[in-house]
Amino acid sequence: MKIGDLVKQHGVSVDTIRFYEKQQLLTPSARSEGGYRLYSHADNQRLSFILRAKSVGFSLQQIRELLQIEDNKSQWQCSDVKDKVQHKMTEIAEQISELQRFYQALAQLDQACCGGSVSATECSILTALEQGQPVLAEQHIPKQECAKC
Known part of the structure; x- marks a missing residue:
């Protein structure tokens, strides 16, 4: 899916998604031949995780820490x-x-x-x-x- 699909699905702006990318919380899985960011189902779920964590008050640093755990559950x-x-x-x-x-x-x-x-x-x-x-x-x-x- 493209960035616009994420925007529609989650009700956030393109700038929000790009901000999470700059903060290295979210990374597009691929780029299209035209250079568009492409996001997988896993990327979509990761954005959902970020937004839910934010909605209960976690800071970006705390979300980053939670994502590290999420990415390596067996080590925690x-x-x-x-x-x-x-x-x-x-x-x-x-x-x-x-x-x-x-x-x-x-x-x-x-x-x-x-x-x-x-x-x-x-x-x-x-x-x-x-x-x-x-x-x-x-x-x-x-x-x-x-x-x-």
Whole structure:
């Protein structure tokens, strides 16, 4: 099949497929006499694998590692693959925790501001950020009394 067939089947762009080729994750099996990239059923399955791994959050490097295992299954153990999944789960849990801290800090900034039509020179959000210290969820930012709100 040609690159256009992969594009239609997987709903990705030609640039995406070429990017995976540049990253050496995918290689066309052959070239036609006209120089078109030709992909085999195995190439199609490999692209499916890459896209599924990407859809659950694996990075390109992690996908590369998984493909190395996929290509040489007999040399690896199931625990090796499970370790990679558990490592990714730990990364995601850390990202979720960080995003929750961001959200809490932003919620505090939001609560500290009256949101009125007064000049931004009175804005408690800008004042808190100007102090040069990170806003932590544990910190209490006093709500500015905006007499003009």
